Amino acid sequence: MLRALVVADEVDECLWAGAARECSVDLVLGAGDLPYSYLEFLAGAVDRPCVFVPGNHDPDLTGFTRYGGLSMRDGFPATWPGPAGGINADGRVVDVAGLRIAGLGGSVRYNDGPNQWTQKQQARRARRLVRSAKRKRRRDGHGVDVLLTHAPPLGVGDREDPPHRGFHCLHRTVQELQPEWLLHGHIHPYGEHLPEHRMGRTRVRNVVGKQIMEF
Numbered sequence: 001m002l003r004a005l006v007v008a009d010e011v012d013e014c015l016w017a018g019a020a021r022e023c024s025v026d027l028v029l030g031a032g033d034l035p036y037s038y039l040e041f042l043a044g045a046v047d048r049p050c051v052f053v054p055g056n057h058d059p060d061l062t063g064f065t066r067y068g069g070l071s072m073r074d075g076f077p078a079t080w081p082g083p084a085g086g087i088n089a090d091g092r093v094v095d096v097a098g099l100r101i102a103g104l105g106g107s108v109r110y111n112d113g114p115n116q117w118t119q120k121q122q123a124r125r126a127r128r129l130v131r132s133a134k135r136k137r138r139r140d141g142h143g144v145d146v147l148l149t150h151a152p153p154l155g156v157g158d159r160e161d162p163p164h165r166g167f168h169c170l171h172r173t174v175q176e177l178q179p180e181w182l183l184h185g186h187i188h189p190y191g192e193h194l195p196e197h198r199m200g201r202t203r204v205r206n207v208v209g210k211q212i213m214e215f
Contacts, residue, residue, distance in 0.1 A: 002026050002098055002215045005046060008150075008185025009033040009055065009208045020045035023212065027097040030086075031185035031207050032105055032115075032150035033057045040083035049096050050086045053105030055150040055185060056163075060114035061088055089148055091125050093133045099215060102133050102144045102177060104170070107151045107186055110163040115150075123169035130176045145215060147179040147202070151186045156197050156204055159187060174199045180215070183207050 005023050008031035012019075020042050027048055030039050032055025043050035054061055059081040065072045071080035087094055089103025104126060106115035117125065133144050151166050152158045153174070158166030164187060174182060182204045187194070189208060197204040205211075 004029050004097075004099075004213050004215065005042060005210065006031070006183060006207045006213050007034060007039075007042065007210045009188060011035065011038055012210045015042060015045075015210060018045075025212065027051065027099065029101075029146070029148060029183065029207075031055070031148060031183055033185060036081065036083040036086070039086055043083065043085060050083060051089050051094060051096050051101055051103070051148065052083070052086055053090045053103040053148050053150055054088070054115045055105065056107035056113060056115050058105075058115055061090070064088075091129055093129065093136055093144065095142075099145045100133075100136070100142055101146045101148050102129055102179070103148045104129060104167075104173070105150045107163065108165050108167065117167075119168055122167045123172075126167075126169040126173045130173060133177055144177045144179045145181070147174065147177060147182045149182065149184045152184045152204065152206070153182070153199065156199060157184070157187060157194065157206055171199070174202050178202065181205065181213075183213075 003025045004027040005025045006029045028042050028050040030052030063073045090105035093102045109116040153170035154166040154168040185208050194206045
Protein backbone atom coordinates (compact mmCIF):
# COMPACT_ATOMS: atom_id res chain seq x y z
CA MET A 1 0.00 0.00 0.00
CA LEU A 2 1.46 3.33 -1.07
CA ARG A 3 0.81 6.42 1.06
CA ALA A 4 0.98 10.01 -0.15
CA LEU A 5 0.79 13.40 1.49
CA VAL A 6 -1.53 15.33 -0.84
CA VAL A 7 -1.66 19.12 -0.59
CA ALA A 8 -3.21 22.06 -2.44
CA ASP A 9 -4.00 25.78 -2.11
CA GLU A 10 -3.79 26.22 1.66
CA VAL A 11 -0.60 26.00 3.70
CA ASP A 12 -0.99 23.85 6.80
CA GLU A 13 0.89 25.63 9.58
CA CYS A 14 1.18 22.41 11.58
CA LEU A 15 3.16 20.84 8.74
CA TRP A 16 5.40 23.92 8.60
CA ALA A 17 5.92 23.68 12.36
CA GLY A 18 7.32 20.16 12.14
CA ALA A 19 4.37 17.78 11.91
CA ALA A 20 5.44 16.89 8.35
CA ARG A 21 8.37 14.96 9.77
CA GLU A 22 5.92 12.63 11.51
CA CYS A 23 4.17 11.73 8.24
CA SER A 24 5.04 8.24 7.10
CA VAL A 25 4.49 8.56 3.35
CA ASP A 26 6.11 7.46 0.09
CA LEU A 27 5.33 10.57 -1.95
CA VAL A 28 4.19 14.20 -1.81
CA LEU A 29 1.56 15.28 -4.35
CA GLY A 30 0.83 18.98 -4.89
CA ALA A 31 -2.29 20.12 -6.78
CA GLY A 32 -1.28 23.76 -7.14
CA ASP A 33 -1.39 27.23 -5.59
CA LEU A 34 1.13 26.56 -2.85
CA PRO A 35 4.48 28.28 -2.33
CA TYR A 36 7.15 26.23 -4.03
CA SER A 37 9.25 26.67 -0.89
CA TYR A 38 6.48 24.85 1.02
CA LEU A 39 6.52 21.90 -1.39
CA GLU A 40 10.30 21.81 -1.17
CA PHE A 41 10.12 21.82 2.63
CA LEU A 42 7.55 19.00 2.70
CA ALA A 43 9.57 16.80 0.34
CA GLY A 44 12.66 17.37 2.46
CA ALA A 45 10.82 16.77 5.74
CA VAL A 46 9.49 13.38 4.66
CA ASP A 47 12.57 12.66 2.48
CA ARG A 48 10.40 11.54 -0.42
CA PRO A 49 9.79 12.69 -4.03
CA CYS A 50 7.38 15.53 -4.77
CA VAL A 51 5.17 15.55 -7.88
CA PHE A 52 3.12 18.67 -8.52
CA VAL A 53 1.15 20.71 -11.04
CA PRO A 54 1.09 24.52 -10.96
CA GLY A 55 -2.01 26.48 -10.02
CA ASN A 56 -3.19 29.80 -11.39
CA HIS A 57 -1.41 31.72 -8.62
CA ASP A 58 1.93 29.94 -9.11
CA PRO A 59 4.91 31.24 -11.12
CA ASP A 60 5.01 30.34 -14.81
CA LEU A 61 7.09 27.21 -15.43
CA THR A 62 6.46 26.88 -19.15
CA GLY A 63 9.49 26.68 -21.39
CA PHE A 64 11.83 25.24 -18.76
CA THR A 65 13.81 22.08 -19.39
CA ARG A 66 16.00 20.47 -16.78
CA TYR A 67 19.08 18.28 -17.20
CA GLY A 68 20.15 17.03 -13.80
CA GLY A 69 21.13 20.15 -11.88
CA LEU A 70 21.05 22.41 -14.97
CA SER A 71 17.91 24.34 -15.84
CA MET A 72 17.32 25.90 -19.26
CA ARG A 73 14.63 28.18 -20.65
CA ASP A 74 14.35 28.85 -24.38
CA GLY A 75 17.88 27.50 -24.84
CA PHE A 76 19.56 29.63 -22.18
CA PRO A 77 20.58 28.74 -18.61
CA ALA A 78 17.95 29.99 -16.19
CA THR A 79 17.05 29.55 -12.55
CA TRP A 80 14.08 27.23 -12.24
CA PRO A 81 11.51 28.84 -9.91
CA GLY A 82 9.91 25.53 -8.94
CA PRO A 83 10.68 23.46 -5.83
CA ALA A 84 14.19 22.02 -5.78
CA GLY A 85 13.96 18.35 -6.72
CA GLY A 86 10.25 18.63 -7.50
CA ILE A 87 8.77 16.91 -10.56
CA ASN A 88 6.46 19.13 -12.60
CA ALA A 89 3.81 16.81 -14.05
CA ASP A 90 1.95 19.54 -15.94
CA GLY A 91 1.20 18.14 -19.39
CA ARG A 92 3.26 15.04 -18.64
CA VAL A 93 2.91 11.43 -17.53
CA VAL A 94 5.41 10.49 -14.83
CA ASP A 95 6.15 7.29 -12.93
CA VAL A 96 7.10 7.93 -9.32
CA ALA A 97 7.06 5.61 -6.27
CA GLY A 98 5.08 2.98 -8.16
CA LEU A 99 2.33 5.37 -9.31
CA ARG A 100 1.70 6.56 -12.86
CA ILE A 101 0.59 10.17 -12.61
CA ALA A 102 -0.76 12.31 -15.45
CA GLY A 103 -0.88 16.05 -14.77
CA LEU A 104 -2.78 19.10 -16.04
CA GLY A 105 -2.19 22.30 -14.11
CA GLY A 106 -3.76 25.72 -14.28
CA SER A 107 -7.27 27.12 -14.25
CA VAL A 108 -9.75 28.55 -16.72
CA ARG A 109 -8.51 31.89 -18.09
CA TYR A 110 -10.12 34.83 -16.31
CA ASN A 111 -7.35 37.47 -16.48
CA ASP A 112 -3.79 37.80 -17.75
CA GLY A 113 -2.14 35.84 -14.94
CA PRO A 114 0.06 32.76 -15.45
CA ASN A 115 -1.10 29.16 -15.75
CA GLN A 116 -4.52 30.06 -17.14
CA TRP A 117 -6.02 28.41 -20.19
CA THR A 118 -9.10 28.79 -22.33
CA GLN A 119 -11.26 25.72 -22.67
CA LYS A 120 -9.81 25.12 -26.16
CA GLN A 121 -6.22 25.53 -25.01
CA GLN A 122 -6.64 23.08 -22.15
CA ALA A 123 -8.41 20.65 -24.46
CA ARG A 124 -5.37 20.63 -26.78
CA ARG A 125 -3.07 20.08 -23.81
CA ALA A 126 -5.32 17.27 -22.58
CA ARG A 127 -5.26 15.52 -25.96
CA ARG A 128 -1.45 15.55 -25.95
CA LEU A 129 -1.46 14.15 -22.42
CA VAL A 130 -3.81 11.33 -23.41
CA ARG A 131 -1.61 10.41 -26.39
CA SER A 132 1.45 10.29 -24.14
CA ALA A 133 -0.33 8.11 -21.58
CA LYS A 134 -1.54 5.71 -24.26
CA ARG A 135 1.96 5.36 -25.71
CA LYS A 136 3.28 4.42 -22.29
CA ARG A 137 0.44 1.96 -21.78
CA ARG A 138 1.15 0.25 -25.11
CA ARG A 139 4.77 -0.19 -24.05
CA ASP A 140 4.26 -1.61 -20.57
CA GLY A 141 0.53 -2.28 -20.09
CA HIS A 142 0.31 0.15 -17.15
CA GLY A 143 -2.46 2.74 -17.21
CA VAL A 144 -2.69 6.02 -15.33
CA ASP A 145 -3.33 5.69 -11.60
CA VAL A 146 -3.80 9.37 -10.73
CA LEU A 147 -4.89 12.33 -12.84
CA LEU A 148 -3.48 15.29 -10.91
CA THR A 149 -5.05 18.64 -11.83
CA HIS A 150 -5.42 22.07 -10.30
CA ALA A 151 -8.95 22.82 -11.49
CA PRO A 152 -11.79 20.28 -11.36
CA PRO A 153 -13.87 19.03 -14.29
CA LEU A 154 -16.69 21.30 -15.42
CA GLY A 155 -19.79 20.56 -13.35
CA VAL A 156 -17.98 18.18 -11.00
CA GLY A 157 -17.14 20.05 -7.83
CA ASP A 158 -16.48 23.42 -9.50
CA ARG A 159 -18.19 26.79 -8.92
CA GLU A 160 -20.38 29.06 -11.04
CA ASP A 161 -18.12 32.14 -10.91
CA PRO A 162 -15.80 32.39 -13.95
CA PRO A 163 -12.45 31.96 -12.12
CA HIS A 164 -13.61 28.72 -10.50
CA ARG A 165 -15.35 26.98 -13.38
CA GLY A 166 -13.90 23.61 -14.25
CA PHE A 167 -12.54 22.28 -17.54
CA HIS A 168 -14.89 20.48 -19.90
CA CYS A 169 -12.02 18.51 -21.47
CA LEU A 170 -11.41 16.62 -18.22
CA HIS A 171 -14.54 14.57 -18.89
CA ARG A 172 -13.01 13.20 -22.09
CA THR A 173 -9.62 12.82 -20.42
CA VAL A 174 -11.07 10.72 -17.61
CA GLN A 175 -13.04 8.64 -20.12
CA GLU A 176 -9.89 7.96 -22.15
CA LEU A 177 -7.49 7.28 -19.28
CA GLN A 178 -9.79 5.68 -16.70
CA PRO A 179 -7.61 6.64 -13.73
CA GLU A 180 -8.50 5.40 -10.28
CA TRP A 181 -8.34 8.96 -8.96
CA LEU A 182 -8.68 12.54 -10.15
CA LEU A 183 -7.22 14.81 -7.47
CA HIS A 184 -7.69 18.58 -7.75
CA GLY A 185 -7.47 21.79 -5.77
CA HIS A 186 -8.61 25.33 -6.67
CA ILE A 187 -12.02 25.13 -4.93
CA HIS A 188 -11.68 26.31 -1.33
CA PRO A 189 -14.25 24.67 0.95
CA TYR A 190 -14.38 27.56 3.50
CA GLY A 191 -15.63 25.15 6.16
CA GLU A 192 -18.08 23.36 3.87
CA HIS A 193 -17.88 19.58 3.57
CA LEU A 194 -17.16 18.86 -0.08
CA PRO A 195 -18.29 15.38 -1.13
CA GLU A 196 -16.25 13.04 -3.26
CA HIS A 197 -17.57 12.60 -6.80
CA ARG A 198 -17.55 9.77 -9.30
CA MET A 199 -16.92 9.85 -13.01
CA GLY A 200 -17.41 6.23 -14.05
CA ARG A 201 -14.78 4.23 -12.16
CA THR A 202 -12.77 7.37 -11.33
CA ARG A 203 -13.06 8.91 -7.88
CA VAL A 204 -12.80 12.71 -7.90
CA ARG A 205 -11.55 14.36 -4.72
CA ASN A 206 -10.91 17.98 -3.76
CA VAL A 207 -7.60 17.94 -1.85
CA VAL A 208 -7.39 21.60 -0.75
CA GLY A 209 -5.41 21.72 2.49
CA LYS A 210 -3.73 18.40 3.23
CA GLN A 211 -4.68 14.75 3.25
CA ILE A 212 -2.91 11.45 3.72
CA MET A 213 -4.13 9.09 1.02
CA GLU A 214 -3.49 5.42 0.38
CA PHE A 215 -3.24 3.95 -3.11
